[in-house]
Amino acid sequence: MPILNSDVAKIFEEIADLLEINDENPFRIRAYRSAARTIRNFKFQFHTLIGQGQFPKLPGIGQDLEEKVREIIATGRCLLLEALRRNFPPHFNDLLAIPGLGPKRVQRLNHALGISSIKQLREAAIAGKVRDIPGFGPKTEQSILSAIAVQAVHSGGFIRQTVMPQATALASYLSESTHIDRIAIAGSCRRLKDVVGDIDLLATGSDSGELMERFLSYGDVKVVLMRGPIRGSVILGSGIQVDLRFVPPESYGAALHYFTGSKPHNIALRQIALAQKMKLNEYGLFKDGKRIAGDTEISVYQALGLPFIPPELREDRGEIAAARAGALPNLIAYNDLRGDLHVHTHYPDGKNTIIEMASTAALLGLEYIAITDHPEQRVGVNGFRRNDLIRQFSDIEAARKLHPEITILKGIETKILEDGSLDVPDSLLRELDIVVAAVDGNFDLSRASQTQRLLRALCNPHVNILAHPSSRLLPDRPPCEVDMLAVMRSAKERGIALELNSQPDRLDLDDLHCKMAHEEKVLIAIDSSARNSAELGYLRLGIDQARRGWIESCDVINTQRIEKIRSWLAQPKLPQSSPSHLVGHCGSQAERP
Ligand code: DGT
Numbered sequence: 001m002p003i004l005n006s007d008v009a010k011i012f013e014e015i016a017d018l019l020e021i022n023d024e025n026p027f028r029i030r031a032y033r034s035a036a037r038t039i040r041n042f043k044f045q046f047h048t049l050i051g052q053g054q055f056p057k058l059p060g061i062g063q064d065l066e067e068k069v070r071e072i073i074a075t076g077r078c079l080l081l082e083a084l085r086r087n088f089p090p091h092f093n094d095l096l097a098i099p100g101l102g103p104k105r106v107q108r109l110n111h112a113l114g115i116s117s118i119k120q121l122r123e124a125a126i127a128g129k130v131r132d133i134p135g136f137g138p139k140t141e142q143s144i145l146s147a148i149a150v151q152a153v154h155s156g157g158f159i160r161q162t163v164m165p166q167a168t169a170l171a172s173y174l175s176e177s178t179h180i181d182r183i184a185i186a187g188s189c190r191r192l193k194d195v196v197g198d199i200d201l202l203a204t205g206s207d208s209g210e211l212m213e214r215f216l217s218y219g220d221v222k223v224v225l226m227r228g229p230i231r232g233s234v235i236l237g238s239g240i241q242v243d244l245r246f247v248p249p250e251s252y253g254a255a256l257h258y259f260t261g262s263k264p265h266n267i268a269l270r271q272i273a274l275a276q277k278m279k280l281n282e283y284g285l286f287k288d289g290k291r292i293a294g295d296t297e298i299s300v301y302q303a304l305g306l307p308f309i310p311p312e313l314r315e316d317r318g319e320i321a322a323a324r325a326g327a328l329p330n331l332i333a334y335n336d337l338r339g340d341l342h343v344h345t346h347y348p349d350g351k352n353t354i355i356e357m358a359s360t361a362a363l364l365g366l367e368y369i370a371i372t373d374h375p376e377q378r379v380g381v382n383g384f385r386r387n388d389l390i391r392q393f394s395d396i397e398a399a400r401k402l403h404p405e406i407t408i409l410k411g412i413e414t415k416i417l418e419d420g421s422l423d424v425p426d427s428l429l430r431e432l433d434i435v436v437a438a439v440d441g442n443f444d445l446s447r448a449s450q451t452q453r454l455l456r457a458l459c460n461p462h463v464n465i466l467a468h469p470s471s472r473l474l475p476d477r478p479p480c481e482v483d484m485l486a487v488m489r490s491a492k493e494r495g496i497a498l499e500l501n502s503q504p505d506r507l508d509l510d511d512l513h514c515k516m517a518h519e520e521k522v523l524i525a526i527d528s529s530a531r532n533s534a535e536l537g538y539l540r541l542g543i544d545q546a547r548r549g550w551i552e553s554c555d556v557i558n559t560q561r562i563e564k565i566r567s568w569l570a571q572p573k574l575p576q577s578s579p580s581h582l583v584g585h586c587g588s589q590a591e592r593p
């Protein structure tokens with residue numbers, strides 16, 4: 001891809017912004033800004049001219065700037081910009097990207113309130129602190145909040161788990177309106193996405209006016225973005241945007257379908273309607289100008305000759321073709337899990353004892369759990385001590401006596417070091433029922449090194465589960481660069497399960513990797529990695545994610561009974577052998593563990 005004039009101009013503008021925040025020489029700042037303008041408006045592309053051995057003479061672009069342009073065209077980078085960026089917190093640029101926030105304002109926010117990220121800015125604006133900074137005021141504070149909300153909609157910015165209580169509280173408040181018959185949470189929340197941009201609500205009933213009044217006067221509304229007779233948009237105290245739409249009862253199903261999305265799924269379905277000479281929109285499904293379906297969602301699918309497609313599959317990732325062929329996955333159900341193979345007890349925050357974890361798990365209907373603390377959480381920072389492991393063994397024995405209704409496995413979570421070796425010696429791993437291995441640092445290795453690291457860890461004969469394989473942290477830490485397909489194939493060959501970690505800020509594997517795992521027929525373990533007994537409830541989020549990833553019960557190792565788990569764990573893993581015949585899969589003739 002050639003570097004365009006507009007790319008060069010963007011780099012110069014960012015340099016000018018950062019120089020301005022640094023209070024550098026105003027002439028230098030102006031030079032970059034005006035060069036950016038000149039370059040953006042120049043009628044020939046620099047990369048073409050430079051490629052022909054020319055460089056145009058332009059006002060304001062002297063030798064220094066010419067060298068910068070040549071550097072950017074040749075390398076796509078600018079060392080000056082990279083040096084400037086290193087002096088700023090990583091999220092400073094996100095702040096500059098908010099409409100209305102130039103370098104001066106960003107600098108003032110930083111000086112006055114120590115703000116260096118959008119998250120901090122949102123919190124300060126919601127707390128009403130921004131308005132007191134000279135040059136800001138309540139109006140600017142509001143427009144900052146709406147700009148952040150708009151940006152979240154575009155970047156998909158809130159962890160769904162934190163959003164749902166707000167969505168359900170608001171929906172239940174609205175449903176108290178006497179003129180409302182039905183109200184639903186639609187959009188990406190209904191599709192069970194891990195991260196969502198906003199909350200979409202849909203209502204039907206006899207009177208939209210009263211509903212809208214009620215909506216706008218909800219106690220947690222901070223900013224009203226839009227008010228109309230049948231639609232409204234607000235921002236709540238958390239900074240999230242809510243869109244509310246009212247439709248007549250006969251359109252409710254079609255509207256629910258439309259506002260559930262995803263957009264690509266809707267578009268694909270509309271094409272199918274068109275091919276059958278029908279028209280599909282949020283008001284219904286129409287043939288020859290007559291409504292033939294739309295009061296319920298299922299009526300829309302049926303009239304198009306399709307079975308109901310669960311919302312979590314509606315991403316235009318093959319679900320429509322599968323529905324047509326009668327081959328939709330038989331998605332894992334919420335009570336299919338029989339155990340949790342990654343559970344902590346010793347944590348600095350809110351630790352629960354083995355007995356407490358076991359009794360809660362049993363109450364939740366689980367038949368087994370594996371206690372898998374990190375070694376340093378058992379022994380402090382001074383490294384691993386065998387005695388501490390032995391002590392936990394005896395704690396587990398005691399808990400087993402007290403709670404015979406649940407099987408408690410002795411496990412560990414071991415770190416995968418940078419070279420792919422583990423931080424616990426094999427001699428100790430051998431004594432455990434189950435070993436969970438995880439990357440816990442060095443997230444930014446090259447793709448090749450990261451892949452080698454994981455593949456080497458999978459070669460350890462004691463590893464049973466590769467935990468949170470991509471190491472992403474929502475919403476900000478991106479996944480590691482890794483060849484996940486190679487990792488999956490190796491895990492499958494070695495009878496190792498990849499974890500779908502259910503913590504709301506992990507949900508790792510993500511939905512696409514779940515689908516890949518389903519297609520590759522690699523085993524998955526849906527685990528909570530709970531740090532206290534309440535977090536065992538996160539397993540539900542893991543199942544949400546699994547369903548988005550087309551996962552069936554038979555893809556998941558911990559839907560099996562404990563006897564099968566034991567035989568899976570007992571599989572020999574010879575270095576060169578391929579134990580795949582021991583691990584069957586949905587519909588295959590091989591025997592599952
Ligand atoms: P989000 O909010 O970014 O997490 O994702 P969604 O899917 O909730 O997107 P949102 O809130 O913009 O819109 C909700 C649904 O409304 C979306 O999933 C599909 C539907 N929708 C919105 N705009 C369009 C459109 O232009 N065409 C079609 N066919 N559907 C749309």
Ligand code: CA
Nearest residue numbers: 187188198200
């Ligand atoms: Ca949405």
Ligand code: CA
Nearest residue numbers: 198199200243
């Ligand atoms: Ca929306």
